[in-house]
Amino acid sequence: MALIVKKFGGSSVATPEKIMAVARRVLQEKKPDDKIVVVVSAMGDTTDDLISLAKAVTDQPVAREMDMLLATGEQVSIALLAMAFTKLGHAAVSMTGFQAGITTNEVFNKARITGIDPAKVITELNAGKIVVIAGFQGLTKAGDITTLGRGGSDTTAVAVAAGLKADHCEIYTDVDGIYSTDPRIVPTARRMKEITHNEMLEMARLGAGVMHPRSVELGKHYGMPIHVRSTFTNESGTFIREEYTMEEKEFVIRGVTHDTNVAKIAVLGVPDRPGIAYKIFSTLADANVDVDMIVQSVRVMDKHIIDMVFTIAQGDVSQARLILEKLAEEMEFSGLLIDENVAKVSVVGAGMLGNPGIAAATFGALADAGINIAVISTSEISISCLIEEDKAKQAVNAIHARFFPA
């Protein structure tokens, strides 16, 4: 007997026919005693369509109401999938995030799961049913519906798998595993048999949209292996696990990623006093605006003035603009520039530790492609460069070709 959590993404359940196909596949793979939980996303482009609906009403939707709206997408797909199982002769029951016992913090639109009480799920599994859970959503302690950020159904799946102490967590999607870069951008990208939680977490954080970053973080924290595979083929896919078991650890670089959901903010002409960085970044943090790459530069001609450049997610731009415009007077800065036409390209690999040639090779690939770098940042296992947005795909191709020659 095994307890397995399987997650199917939006393109896997885009039509009623695809929903039936998912139900058939789950039943074919199920051994008689297996207990199965299925987590699903909203059908196809439903979430994008709901966002457009909100935008047709207002430029600045209230965050709580946005989550109330977005959470409806998954409620449609869970009900249809449970109906499909029943039609095929297997008992099934659908549950919203709340019914599945998923509690989150109060940060609407990008909430974090804070707890899972799987009692109702366990009762239904013990009654022999397949339990179909809505991805991407939860409930705050105060009883408000929240969503987990775009792509958040992966996180629901891994959290539920950890909460139930499942044997496996399987993520079914429209690609047959994790590749060295997005195979839609670089057709020669290489599929990996396995990748560590640490490297996948870094790739996801830096824009590899195939996994929601928080799902990999939870997988790492709970030691839960995650198996990423295709909904539409039987390819063996990729295992995300704690350590390598095969020869793949030999690779210095594991992946190249890009993220266009980035905005560059320049706060110009700030009088150089202690506490400046603290004031700017603590005010942004209080409003839950995540800051990423940060550069502070002193002006050569006037040592008492600094410029501060940093990046945030595009979704946080309007809030950050309001906050910084308010701070401008108090902190006496002379200018505020916001540029949304930027992208971050990154290389990721645990093997780059102590291997200085990697940074040089990355910058060299961009230089040869004539792409200018605005900001550079590094972690122990990644190097990121901020560039112009319309050069992102060219940059990914150039860097990928440098590290993964055909």
Ligand code: ADP
């Ligand atoms: P789902 O709806 O199943 O959650 P997503 O669209 O969120 O699917 O994620 C799958 C997509 O991720 C793929 O179609 C692919 O274009 C993209 N992707 C980005 N980086 C990678 C990568 N390194 N490996 C595989 N797919 C990637």
Ligand code: ASP
């Ligand atoms: N439906 C949500 C989205 O489109 C969550 C998900 O697909 O994981 O972002």
Ligand code: MG
């Ligand atoms: Mg996804």
